[in-house]
Amino acid sequence: MxxxxxxxxxxxxxxxxxxxxxxxxxxxxxxxxxxxxxxxxxxxxxxxxxxxxxxxxxxxxxxxxxxxxxxxxxxxxxxxxxxxxxxxxxxxxxxxxxxxxxxxxxxxxRDSTYLRVLVRVLTNEARNLIGVTSIFVTVLFGAALVAYIIERDVQPDKFGSIPQAMWWAVVTLSTTGYGDVVPQSLAARILAGLVMMSGIGIFALWAGILATGFYQEVRRQDFVRNWQLVAAVPLFQKLGSAALVEIVRSLRPRVVPAGAVICRKGEAGDQMFFIVEGRVSVATANPVELGPGSFFGEMALISGEPRSATVSAATAVSLLSLHSVDFQVLSSSSPEIADIIRKTAAERGGAIPKS
Known part of the structure; x- marks a missing residue:
């Protein structure tokens, strides 16, 4: 339906x-x-x-x-x-x-992708978060207990029970410091300083765990998306999983709107491009269009000479870019791919010596 x-x-x-x-x-x-x-x-x-x-x-x-x-x-x-x-x-x-x-x-x-990412991060990091939370609870109760013992006779209205002292411990451990409950004795003030420093460390641990979790989750999603894009390029489909992993790490996705210039004639070429979706127009003496599975920009990358043609997006196009440094790595790890790229460059612009 x-x-x-x-x-x-x-x-x-x-x-x-x-x-x-x-x-x-x-x-x-x-x-x-x-x-x-x-x-x-x-x-x-x-x-x-x-x-x-x-x-x-x-x-x-x-x-x-x-x-x-x-x-x-x-x-x-x-x-x-x-x-x-x-x-x-x-x-x-x-x-x-x-x-x-x-x-x-x-x-x-309800439709937020960020909420789903947050849920996955909390699920993946639950063990570490629970561990830090247990430390927080231990320090919280311990601080309230010690403060109760030290201050119960000095300030019975504010530290007359552990639950009352726990409010002070929460405020101090979170370094909020409302000032409504202030320890009077020297021992209690020393305790307050130790609790504050503990709180800074505990909240730093929480923040670090969450930041690491978000970073890993975003990298995981980027890797999966890049893998799908790379697998769609015929040139890479015969490679094994190990070689694909190296290529996925080297290639960077890029989306270009229709009519936009991707590279200009005469510019220094520091990267080449693989087309995943869409078509590009190469402005040569006999203009040509390249579609999904093709690549361009390899001649300047291999020879080190300026770009020989201007390439623009004939339609909205999804690309994978490979920088010159990563191309050298690719040449070592997947020489068959590098050979195909060199042969194509030779066919397009004359014989180019292998590097």
Whole structure:
């Protein structure tokens, strides 16, 4: 069954509807609104809720059973966006009904690729994150316990129990320092300094783990995308996986819009290009077009001479670029590829000595 209109609401429109609804919720908490303005805002919220209801119904109707399981996180957000405000209208007091529309904060995230990347990073780094969190909890409870022992007689109103001392430990360990609870004794102040330094180290560990996780995830996605692009070039299809890995690491993807100049005649050539999709026009005495699987720019790369022709994108074109340094590496690891490139260069521009 084909998708219905409301099930295909774009991510930007979902975000716009959610933002409009949240602005209306914020405005409705203003006490001096006129009755007419309040009614308009409430009707606006009802309209947004109706759009989300239609979106949910049509999504469920248009999805096949196996697709529903795959899109379960998205559908779960759509269900919450509909059921939470409806439950609030039925069971919550009139004053707070609109506040439950704040669940629409989730709507812009339902189609977010960044959220999916974050989930994968948290999943991959869960063991390390849990380890650092256990250190945080240990330091937190230990600091609260020691502070309770030292300060309970000095400030019984603020350190009279471990739960009270734990608030101070949280504020100090996070280096927030509200100043509402301040240790008085010298021992407690020394403890506070140690707790602050521990907090800096723990938060640095968290940040480092997440940064490393994001870097690895982005590199993994880039590698997969580049692998798919490289595998689409006929020149590389007969290579083994080890050779392909080296080439994937060397080649850089690039998308050029139609009409754009890729390289100009007379320029120094420091890279060559492989065409994955689209066509390019080579401005020679007899202009030619090259399509998917072809390559160009190799003559200047091999001979070191300036570009012999201007090449522009006849259509939107997806390219893989290979820099001169990486070409030398490719020549060593995959001499058969380098030989094909040299032979093609010789056919196009006369005999070129092998380097």
């Amino acid at each position: 084909s998708a219905l209109p409301f099930s295909k609401i774009s991510a930007p429109l979902n975000a716009l509807l959610a933002a409009t609804g949240l602005v209306a919720v914020a405005a409705l908490t203003t006490p001096d609104l006129t009755g007419r303005t309040r009614l308009v805002l409430e009707v606006l919220l009802a309209g947004i809720w109706a759009v989300y209801l239609l979106q949910l119904i049509e999504t469920l109707v248009s999805q096949r059973a196996r697709e529903v399981r795959k899109r379960m996180p998205v559908i779960a957000v759509d269900v919450l966006a509909v059921l939470v405000p409806m439950a609030a209208f039925l069971f919550v007091g009139t004053r707070d009904q609109i506040l439950y529309c704040a669940v629409w904060l989730l709507k812009p995230l």
